[in-house]
Amino acid sequence: MADDILQDAPRTIVVVGGGQAAGWIVKTLRKEGFEGRLVMIADEIHLPYERPPLSKAVLSGDADIDTVRLVSTDDFAALDVEAWQPDCATSIDREARLVRTASGREVHYDRLVIATGGAARRLPESLVKTSHLTYLRTLDDAVTLGTRLRQSRRVLVVGGGWIGLEVAATARKLGVDVTVVEGAPRLCGRSVPQTVSDFLFDLHRSNGVDIRLGASLVSLDDHEDGVRATFADGSTLDADFAVAGVGLTPHTAIAEQAGIEVNDGIVVDEFGATADPFVFACGDVANHPNAWLKRRVRLESWANAQNQAIATAKALIGVRVPYAEIPWFWSDQYDVNLQILGDIPAGTEPAVRGDLQARRATLFFLDDGMIRGVIAINSPRDLKLARKWMSQGRAVDAATLVDAAKALA
Numbered sequence: 001m002a003d004d005i006l007q008d009a010p011r012t013i014v015v016v017g018g019g020q021a022a023g024w025i026v027k028t029l030r031k032e033g034f035e036g037r038l039v040m041i042a043d044e045i046h047l048p049y050e051r052p053p054l055s056k057a058v059l060s061g062d063a064d065i066d067t068v069r070l071v072s073t074d075d076f077a078a079l080d081v082e083a084w085q086p087d088c089a090t091s092i093d094r095e096a097r098l099v100r101t102a103s104g105r106e107v108h109y110d111r112l113v114i115a116t117g118g119a120a121r122r123l124p125e126s127l128v129k130t131s132h133l134t135y136l137r138t139l140d141d142a143v144t145l146g147t148r149l150r151q152s153r154r155v156l157v158v159g160g161g162w163i164g165l166e167v168a169a170t171a172r173k174l175g176v177d178v179t180v181v182e183g184a185p186r187l188c189g190r191s192v193p194q195t196v197s198d199f200l201f202d203l204h205r206s207n208g209v210d211i212r213l214g215a216s217l218v219s220l221d222d223h224e225d226g227v228r229a230t231f232a233d234g235s236t237l238d239a240d241f242a243v244a245g246v247g248l249t250p251h252t253a254i255a256e257q258a259g260i261e262v263n264d265g266i267v268v269d270e271f272g273a274t275a276d277p278f279v280f281a282c283g284d285v286a287n288h289p290n291a292w293l294k295r296r297v298r299l300e301s302w303a304n305a306q307n308q309a310i311a312t313a314k315a316l317i318g319v320r321v322p323y324a325e326i327p328w329f330w331s332d333q334y335d336v337n338l339q340i341l342g343d344i345p346a347g348t349e350p351a352v353r354g355d356l357q358a359r360r361a362t363l364f365f366l367d368d369g370m371i372r373g374v375i376a377i378n379s380p381r382d383l384k385l386a387r388k389w390m391s392q393g394r395a396v397d398a399a400t401l402v403d404a405a406k407a408l409a
Contacts, residue, residue, distance in 0.1 A: 010110035017115035018042020021283025028313035055166035116251035156239035163245035265298035272312030342373035
């Protein structure tokens with residue numbers, strides 16, 4: 001997409017967004033020697049920070065802004081970034097190469113990066129008839145939610161995906177009674193096989209969480225000083241408040257209004273470039289061709305936000321290194337660290353090393369003797385080795401993989 005039109009070195013680079021991807025853009029640009037004007041437009045007052053701790057350490061009170069910030073205040077100041085915060089980019093004039101903001105400011109760009117991330121997907125308005133409902137996406141959300149959890153006895157978590165389960169685990173750590181309701185027949189059904197869904201179900205049940213699958217929520221209403229959930233079968237459930245974790249809606253509106261192609265995210269190439277050679281995108285909002293998956297994908301993960309941003313930042317100044325990482329994701333719940341690497345094809349039976357019941361196992365997903373994907377449960381060393389073999393394109397023997405009596409190395 002980007003081509004020889006980018007001969008001239010950029011003098012002004014504008015970054016729309018202030019999250020982890022935006023933070024890595026500005027950090028990398030300065031590290032790579034970009035000395036021009038750098039403007040970051042963000043609607044949060046906080047400097048770029050990492051999101052994974054929000055549902056864990058920040059929520060439990062074990063961490064705050066100082067521990068999750070991508071760079072310290074002093075180090076950020078040294079980057080010499082004009083941080084327009086809090087402000088919001090409202091329009092892009094691609095012909096004039098101009099960004100306008102809600103506060104009325106304007107800035108011309110030589111290169112523009114859209115790293116707007118997304119917002120927590122909302123429950124339908126027709127369903128929500130209470131003010132006792134919250135979402136978790138930002139640092140302020142996490143601080144407010146943590147305070148409320150410590151003042152509560154029972155919380156209802158709507159959604160049995162990663163965010164919902166991490167919130168449930170943290171709430172149990174704080175001694176709060178938790179009910180998780182999920183409309184699907186299993187937990188994390190879009191990203192893991194049935195065996196891992198069952199493992200997660202048993203993990204939370206053993207930690208005292210009430211999990212209700214196939215639960216069709218009809219309404220959330222005010223009830224006494226809290227919330228009452230009503231389900232399609234007529235049953236009800238009361239809690240002090242509810243937290244919804246039902247996915248992410250990418251912030252693509254500004255790109256769509258500017259006529260930039262959007263298809264489940266802003267469409268970019270392996271360098272983060274859109275069809276407009278002066279406009280790039282990265283992070284949760286970007287849909288890129290993934291060499292490992294052999295398809296286009298929009299990834300919502302810490303690793304993608306960091307590594308795609310690094311590749312995009314280099315491309316902005318003419319250093320074209322394609323972003324071709326093997327997708328990687330992790331979740332911490334109770335005493336379990338679960339990591340997912342590569343492709344987890346639906347309906348494929350994994351080769352299992354270890355014992356799921358003992359909470360230490362590695363599931364290998366093979367194709368023609370090659371590892372295509374891995375789910376590691378409390379087995380980070382297995383995942384590290386698998387990543388090496390996957391990067392090398394090395395053939396493996398399934399019988400050897402599952403023989404726990406032999407060291408994988």
